[in-house]
Amino acid sequence: MTEESIIGIRDLTKYYKGADEPAIDHISLGIFKDEIFGFLGPNGAGKTTTISILCGLFPPTKGKVTIDGLDIRLNHEKIKHIIGIVPQEVALYHTLTGLENLQFFGNMYGLKGKALKERIGEYLVRFGLEKFARKQVSTYSGGMKRRVNLIAGLLHKPRILFLDEPTVGIDVQSRNVILEFLHELQETGTTIIYTSHYMEEAEKLCNRVAIIDQGKIIAIGNPKELVALNPEFKNLETMFLHLTGKGLRD
Amino acid sequence: MFKYFAAYRKEWLILIRDPAGLVLLFLMPMVMVVILSMVQEFGWSTISREPQVPVLFVNTDQDSVGNKFQQGLTEAKIFTLISQLDSVPVTREVARQKVLEGEYQIAVVIPERTSERIRAKIRLLVNKTMTSLMMPDQNFLAGVTNTDSVEVIIYFDPAVRNSFRNAFLSSTREFNSKIESRMIFETFQDELRKLFPGFNMPVIDYEPSVYFKEIFPSGVEEEILPSTTQHNVPSWAIFAMFFIVVPLTSSIIKEREEGSLIRLMTIPVTYMTIFMAKVGVYLFVCFIQFLLMVLAGIYVLPLFNMPPLEVGANYLAIAIMTIVSSLAALGYGILLGTLSKTHQQAAAFGSVSIVVLAAMGGLWVPVYLMGSFMRHLATFSPLNWAHAGFLDIFLRGSSLMDVFPEIIKLLSFFAVTITIAAIYRTLKPPIST
Incomplete structure (x- = not known):
């Protein structure tokens, strides 16, 4: 990991239509090249909104985002080539097979022929899906769907990968495969931005985390260092609960 | 690409x-297409068919006029006259009751002494004419008394449509005019025979002097006879074709709801590419749909005793008209699918708007029968442009150049709708902002 920012976020603010309170409130931070950065927070904290803006899905109300030095508002089309996204929803065509889905999304990234076939084959084997590749996604288990969902965002080998709660609702085995893979991916030079509710998972996986609540960053840093700086908390989860409160969220 | x-x-x-x-x-x-063409077969028919509508006929005259009425209505081959129910002659009261109950839609009652009263009235007319104009010294009016008009009673079920009621009244008035004309002619002959007893009056078979020849101008050498099929198949085919809006909007909304569109937004591909791929596939569907509907018109409708659809020989014009009509439907579907937030919104608005545009565009009631405001409004319906184009090809034998204005309108509609959809989707991402 190098301490050279690949993503710059300055004074980022987002108000949704008709909302009195901002979903994101003047966030500023830098995400380093090759790091795994986690956005942690309770429901409605602003994690998905932040990732959506970083991916260019919609513009911020205020503030600036640069990706690899490019202003996202002015260079969205260029930026699309270097980012990959794994949405929170299983963003696949359920009546197509896993293979057909991957071929389609690969084609949309401009990949074709033998190169695409090999890359898909490689990932299917890596995620234990080769036997199910020709079955419709609708017949897959939750874990299998999540794995295909992940592969679809990786086919073009993005330099920056956004993952919005990629392990939600899946079994331990699938989660383990995904987390191991993300570590491997980081080693190949991919920057990973990740959101999760699982504190233990984030603690193990992320080089740095930002705890967001009510649109504001309330803590940022290496998870182990954050816990070490606050010895009253035995782990990230207790610190998280202390910072964000135990009250239920929407 | x-x-x-x-x-x-x-x-x-x-x-x-x-x-x-x-x-x-x-x-x-x-x-x-098959069912609705069959349903509309009677209403639009210009060709003689087997008698279809049962009419209760109460002939209390039992003389020449009543009998000729009966004969005329029977020969019209549109009505089946029923004079007896369960082997009992129908009375005026029974006829009225049956129509009131909706069991029969029409009942005709020829009153007693109708023939006698008409004859007396005609005799009065003839004799007055002869007395005043020809032979003022002769008294032709001796023994002739004045008489009132005869009232033939027709009961109509209130559910009978005005157009059908008017058609029936026109037919009966026509029979009546024929009968009266013939009786006037015969009465004149009788009086002349009395006046000139030695003169051998030739028997003249009265025939109308004017015949109406129907010609349906066509751009091709062979005249294309309009038929229910020629009218109905294009109308219902266009209507069905525009209903592609429902599955198309569903496909767009499903893609959005399942999150695939969000992924596509982060991929270097344009909305236009995604939309045009849908258009390409559904265009094929529309084309096959239309082809099947035309084949049903040609081969299936005749199985139900209806005339076959005649498509002429201008296959290129038909194919291009089908493509541009489909494109207009698909552009509309893409726009609706993009603007609608839910499946329910798209399905409800999509289907109802197609029905409205079809009605407005003259697919069910011809535009020339509409009021001036509706006639003006009809020109804004893409279904009207498609309908006009197909009628021109199927009924008037028009060429591709003849339907060029309709082609341009439909293509422009497609271009405008799909561009609005792409711009809207670019400005408003498919997630709440």
């Missing part, structure tokens, strides 16, 4: 993965 074909392949695979839906997509329009 490579991305377009990849997106096309994806749409195609999604479509064929639902074989039941695909069969319905092709079968339902065919069934609709």
